[in-house]
Amino acid sequence: MLFTKDHEWIKVDGGVATVGISAYAAEQLGDVVFVEVPDLGKVLTVGDSLAVVESVKAASDVYAPVSGEVVDANGDLAAAPEMVNADPEGAGWFAKLKIVDASQLEGLMDRAAYDAFLASL
Amino acid sequence: MRYLPLSPSDRSAMLGVIGAATIDDLFVDVPIAARRDQPVDLPFQQGELEVERALSALAGRNRTAGQGPFFCGAGAYRHHIPATVDHIIQRSEFLTSYTPYQPEIAQGTLQYLFEFQTQVAALTGMDVANASMYDGSTATAEAVMMAARVTRRGKAVLSGGLHPHYARTAETLAKVAGVQVQRLDGAIDAEAAVLEAIDDDTACVVVQTPNLFGTVTDVTAIAAAAQAKGALLIVVVTEVVSLGLLKSPGEMGADIVVAEGQSIGNALNFGGPYVGLFAAREKYVRQMPGRLCGETVDADGRRGFVLTLSTREQHIRRDKATSNICTNSGLCALAFTIHMSLLGEVGLRKLAAINHAKACDLRDGLMSVPGVEILTQRFFNEFAIRVPTDAAALVETLAVRGLLAGVPVSRLSPKGGMDDVLLVCATETTTSSDIVALVAALQEAF
Numbered sequence: 001m002l003f004t005k006d007h008e009w010i011k012v013d014g015g016v017a018t019v020g021i022s023a024y025a026a027e028q029l030g031d032v033v034f035v036e037v038p039d040l041g042k043v044l045t046v047g048d049s050l051a052v053v054e055s056v057k058a059a060s061d062v063y064a065p066v067s068g069e070v071v072d073a074n075g076d077l078a079a080a081p082e083m084v085n086a087d088p089e090g091a092g093w094f095a096k097l098k099i100v101d102a103s104q105l106e107g108l109m110d111r112a113a114y115d116a117f118l119a120s121l
Numbered sequence: 122m123r124y125l126p127l128s129p130s131d132r133s134a135m136l137g138v139i140g141a142a143t144i145d146d147l148f149v150d151v152p153i154a155a156r157r158d159q160p161v162d163l164p165f166q167q168g169e170l171e172v173e174r175a176l177s178a179l180a181g182r183n184r185t186a187g188q189g190p191f192f193c194g195a196g197a198y199r200h201h202i203p204a205t206v207d208h209i210i211q212r213s214e215f216l217t218s219y220t221p222y223q224p225e226i227a228q229g230t231l232q233y234l235f236e237f238q239t240q241v242a243a244l245t246g247m248d249v250a251n252a253s254m255y256d257g258s259t260a261t262a263e264a265v266m267m268a269a270r271v272t273r274r275g276k277a278v279l280s281g282g283l284h285p286h287y288a289r290t291a292e293t294l295a296k297v298a299g300v301q302v303q304r305l306d307g308a309i310d311a312e313a314a315v316l317e318a319i320d321d322d323t324a325c326v327v328v329q330t331p332n333l334f335g336t337v338t339d340v341t342a343i344a345a346a347a348q349a350k351g352a353l354l355i356v357v358v359t360e361v362v363s364l365g366l367l368k369s370p371g372e373m374g375a376d377i378v379v380a381e382g383q384s385i386g387n388a389l390n391f392g393g394p395y396v397g398l399f400a401a402r403e404k405y406v407r408q409m410p411g412r413l414c415g416e417t418v419d420a421d422g423r424r425g426f427v428l429t430l431s432t433r434e435q436h437i438r439r440d441k442a443t444s445n446i447c448t449n450s451g452l453c454a455l456a457f458t459i460h461m462s463l464l465g466e467v468g469l470r471k472l473a474a475i476n477h478a479k480a481c482d483l484r485d486g487l488m489s490v491p492g493v494e495i496l497t498q499r500f501f502n503e504f505a506i507r508v509p510t511d512a513a514a515l516v517e518t519l520a521v522r523g524l525l526a527g528v529p530v531s532r533l534s535p536k537g538g539m540d541d542v543l544l545v546c547a548t549e550t551t552t553s554s555d556i557v558a559l560v561a562a563l564q565e566a567f
Contacts (some may be wrong), residue, residue: 033408033432034432052441054432056432057431057432057437058432058437059432059438059441060439
């Protein structure tokens with residue numbers, strides 16, 4: 001699992017990347033009440049808005065950590081957005097992207113680097 | 122004392138930063154004809170008594186709706202407003218309050234907004250209504266932009282029966298939002314014509330019932346046909362009293378319903394302020410514009426009210442908000458709520474029945490005038506007639522004699538080729554002698 005400075009996580013499996021937000025981000029947002037996930041087939045460039053996550057009084061963009069096409073989105077979040085708080089780095093995933101350029105993964109942090117980054121905040 | 126904090130050099134420095142030579146350059150978007158190059162010609166000062174005399178004389182030149190026979194409608198309707206309405210809205214807690222920015226502290230305001238929303242949802246037959254918009258026309262524009270967000274399509278088709286002011290407002294706002302608007306030609310009874318204009322990029326069709334010409338349409342089939350092609354049906358109502366008699370737009374399958382609420386609790390007010398009603402299916406609630414008030418319980422289990430789903434709004438979502446509106450027509454919505462509460466369901470049905478009966482009396486009277494043709498077949502309290510002369514000139518002639526005969530279509534839709542069409546309206550305020558006076562005046566005129 002890799003992390004961005006914007007607190008997204010990304011897990012790559014056979015050219016497909018699953019994306020969500022980190023436990024730290026979920027805790028900072030508070031109770032998540034809604035997640036707007038992307039449409040299947042949408043082509044995103046790294047840094048594009050991939051999803052919008054809403055807590056009671058805030059809405060935050062979640063950015064694509066890599067470029068790619070949306071091949072799956074977590075439809076369960078519509079009925080159970082609280083999964084983002086309960087299991088942010090597992091069942092609370094947002095979308096899956098088909099990676100077009102694996103070299104974009106190189107700039108991301110591993111867990112240890114991300115923990116160090118959090119400690120520096 | 123004049124308070125001008127900026128020196129001429131401050132001004133020229135600021136103008137320099139934004140690349141403007143003079144202050145006048147900031148007004149280039151305003152057409153020359155609409156600009157005033159001289160000060161308004163007013164005396165520099167007068168005593169209070171002189172000012173009162175001058176203004177009373179000016180006010181005396183106005184002719185108000187209640188001063189004589191009055192048959193004007195076309196989106197603004199004269200109805201009786203119970204004295205209770207004005208009495209309650211003038212309580213300072215209501216009269217001086219602004220849209221709640223720290224909402225939960227103003228429980229009274231939130232409670233009446235919640236009641237208002239409940240009334241609007243019940244009237245329109247929809248799941249959810251917001252705390253109001255500026256007026257029916259801006260509500261229509263917002264509905265078009267909402268449909269574009271919901272469907273992710275870029276075009277809207279407006280019926281020729283839609284009030285031209287609403288159509289122009291929708292065109293103005295939708296253009297900025299990147300939505301293409303197609304307006305169909307004005308026609309007495311042609312709401313279903315919107316279906317022929319639907320293509321793969323059509324986000325919504327907008328129909329009005331009763332429409333500009335008074336025609337009442339059952340839009341059930343239009344709703345089904347539009348939805349089958351992936352487009353939403355937006356139903357516009359300019360005379361909300363009609364919902365006391367007619368099948369609700371929700372019952373007919375509308376996706377979004379917008380209406381002008383002025384008829385209930387609000388006077389003509391020279392055209393504003395008015396109050397826009399906005400209601401939709403619950404599945405679209407996250408794409409709705411405006412403020413939404415919800416009922417909840419507090420920590421001790423007591424009933425309370427909150428603004429909810431605020432993340433749609435501009436103070437949180439910024440440029441991705443569903444709308445620029447961060448407010449509502451609070452006082453007009455309150456007047457609506459009070460009047461509607463006083464009427465109740467039975468009262469509203471009676472009021473609507475009286476309106477229709479008066480309009481039938483008016484039709485019967487006008488049918489006896491040689492040369493007058495009734496153009497609208499199915500109407501509520503307003504219909505179009507053809508007169509054997511220019512309708513606008515006729516209205517002017519009769520106005521001089523103290524009789525306001527209606528709204529000429531040419532006034533609303535100058536290029537419509539309907540110069541001989543007049544819109545006439547009757548409400549519970551119309552008396553038999555008003556109708557006799559109009560009939561006599563028309564018989565004399567032709």
